[in-house]
Amino acid sequence: xxxxxxxxxxxxxxxxxxxxxxxxxxxxxxxxxxxxxxxxxxxxxxxxxxxxxxxxxxxxxxxxxxxxxxxxxxxxxxxxxxxxxxxxxxxxxxxxxxxxxxxxxxxxxx
Amino acid sequence: xxxxxxxxxxxxxxxxxxxxxxxxxxxxxxxxxxxxxxxxxxxxxxxxxxxxxxxxxxxxxxxxxxxxxxxxxxxxxxxxxxxxxxxxxxxxxxxxxxxxxxxxxxxxxxxxxx
Numbered sequence: 001x002x003x004x005x006x007x008x009x010x011x012x013x014x015x016x017x018x019x020x021x022x023x024x025x026x027x028x029x030x031x032x033x034x035x036x037x038x039x040x041x042x043x044x045x046x047x048x049x050x051x052x053x054x055x056x057x058x059x060x061x062x063x064x065x066x067x068x069x070x071x072x073x074x075x076x077x078x079x080x081x082x083x084x085x086x087x088x089x090x091x092x093x094x095x096x097x098x099x100x101x102x103x104x105x106x107x108x109x110x
Numbered sequence: 111x112x113x114x115x116x117x118x119x120x121x122x123x124x125x126x127x128x129x130x131x132x133x134x135x136x137x138x139x140x141x142x143x144x145x146x147x148x149x150x151x152x153x154x155x156x157x158x159x160x161x162x163x164x165x166x167x168x169x170x171x172x173x174x175x176x177x178x179x180x181x182x183x184x185x186x187x188x189x190x191x192x193x194x195x196x197x198x199x200x201x202x203x204x205x206x207x208x209x210x211x212x213x214x215x216x217x218x219x220x221x222x223x224x
Contacts, residue, residue, distance in 0.1 A: 004152070034212070043200055043215040044153065045112075088152055095211050097143060097166055098202075100152030 003027075006089050006101035015110050019076040023089030023101055026070070033065055033072045036088040038103065044088055047074070079108045112136060114203050114216035122222045123191050131186040131219045133201030141206035142184040143213060144176060147198040159184055160206050188221075196223045 036044035086103040113136035145153035155168035159178035173189040202213035
């Protein structure tokens, strides 16, 4: 059973702080890793993807991947109240379907 | 905005009825995937269509079926609705083929089964 695990939260951070969201996965053959943001009542919105070990930065967001540890994380710098949402981690082997975690709820306190 | 559209936005049905949900993929995308997202859960893969053929299916019963049309739009049909079918149904489109195939979600259809 391929699994993706995320802490459900809520993770509360003050405005301007760094939010760190973590995800572990069970399938060692996973090749691509995605972070989606989902506001309440809305559909998931792609933030970024990563498929090589190391860091990938896009604006205030940094994805980090460690395949040896089967661990992927998302850092949000200078967190804003508008970042308050559920963050979904999804992994994939080749072009097989995305396997999602249950998501981590982030609350940024003004 | 991803360019993926879904209809209807909301739907209320009673147990035992049948429902059809529709999805139009983003321009240039030939692959459509359907997901079910129950409250408080991550999306669960139902099936995927690539160039009008089903090419992957998750752990859902046969009463969940689908179609993809020549313009790559897609339908999800659910027969004999059960209370547990109440969920947000998401359609995602992608380009398919080799490489990192990024999926973009439509706004979803909220189905309530009474």
